[in-house]
Amino acid sequence: MAQALPRFTSRPARIAVLRAQSTKRAVDEIGRQAIFYRTAIIEIPIALARHHRETLRLLAEVALGSGALAVIGGTVAIVGFLTMSAGAVVALQGYTTLGDIGVEALTGFLAAYVNVRIAAPVIAGVGLAATIGAGATAQIGAMRISDEVDALEVMGVRSIPYLASSRIIAGMIAIVPVYAVAVIASFLASRTATVVVYGQSGGVYDHYFSTFLVPTDLLWSFLQVILMGLVVMLIHTYFGYTAAGGPAGVGEAVGRAVRASLAAVVFVTLAVSLAVYGTSDSFNFAG
Template identity: 65%
Template sequence: MTLAQIGKFGRTRRQLSAFSRAVDDVGNRILFYIKAIAEIPGAVTRHPGETLRLVAEISMGSGALAMIGGTAAIVAFMTMSTGSTIAIQGFSSLGNIGIEALSGFLSAFINVRIAAPVIAGIALSATLGSGATAQIGAMRIAEEIDALESMAVRPVPYVVSTRIAAGMITIVPLYSLALMASFLAGRFTTVVVFGQSPGLYDHYFSTFLNPVDVAWSFVQALTIAVLVMLIHTHYGFTATGGPAGVGAAVGRGVRMSLIGVVLVVLLVSLALYGGTGNFHLSG
């Protein structure tokens, strides 16, 4: 066998080994997700105090950051900014063709179907998800998770499943706050800043605000919350390499969860609105 053949064989072997490790990693990740979701009912019943503590910490924050750093404040601020931006751009663009009266339609249509789910998912990833990765990663490198196992406490239900359950519990009021913030910001910008008639704005807003779209928007938000928590808890649970490794795990978790958020919104939008759009505009 020549040196070129030996080198080619070595490269092929390394590529196959890397592919095998990637497949193993995907399989281990899926098994972790299934186990974490399956353990949610038992985790809530066995550790109700921990679940309630996580609900309070996730929604309102803790310590000095409780007033400005909680997930509720971040989600509300980001969706409020998005609602205002949609109102500004919508009023200006529609005004160019003389139909600025339909600004309320844009707020009811875009916020519910696209903007609010995406922005809420980004906020959840940046606050709820990254915090979970950092906390669990710190427990891992400090050997606290190993200590739980030595005390006959299963770490996945206590550390992971309780956080997923807390995220599922808090997402409904958090997303309700997000939608209300985007709606109010859009109305304030259009009516107060641009001077449109409140009755005109409310008429088109209520006409095109479909309750079915709102319900599906909540389904998207719940799916995004579960996905974000699964991704971030896995990265935290498998963190290695000390504090630097935890920081790297947070970065990888944020990148992966942001991709997941966009994919969820894209796939749900294609499934629900890709054909007819469930929308009719007529004079």
């Protein structure tokens, strides 16, 4: 808690003290997050060994939804719809933009390049944060404010591997098939928009698409979304685990977690792009 300042303290001194206290709280928060992330990652083997049934249940729940939401609310359906929309936008904008300079035949190249390296991974990360991540924060936060987390500790069940590590495993595994559906949906949407809507020859589109679709880019793309799954689940489980202040506190924790995870998704995309493609010359235009 912040210490009360003497009444005779000058205004500049008070401002300096308040800034120092704010900086100290921020550093303490970073330290608490780092300790939680380290513990959650280290205890993943414990979650696999002791809580494998709970992990499987969470995996089915986060990937396909539960109850009535399984048809329309599962992560597969949501991420697939989002990436399908993104793929269609890439094709529509790409065709009209490239048509301005007379090279609309290269829309297939744009779909193969943008969807794999940027659009599909980012949209999948956003969908993961908005569905699996937000749900994990709300669930763990509700358990925290109702003292269920403390009850687990009293019963001898380590709460971090049971609540956090199991959800991290489920999120990282679920994102692989979810992203596979997302990539296929973006490819189909781009081709449909280009060939059906604009009437480009299917052979021309397929030629440029297959020419510039680099298999290693797909592999890096999958590794990128797995890393996104790890980062997003770490952030959301932390904010849920440390939620306080009743139901309003849980809602605030969900909002803070979503904001942090969306920023983390963009940062992971930037870091992977710089590391993998920063000095890459995987394609060249010639002739």
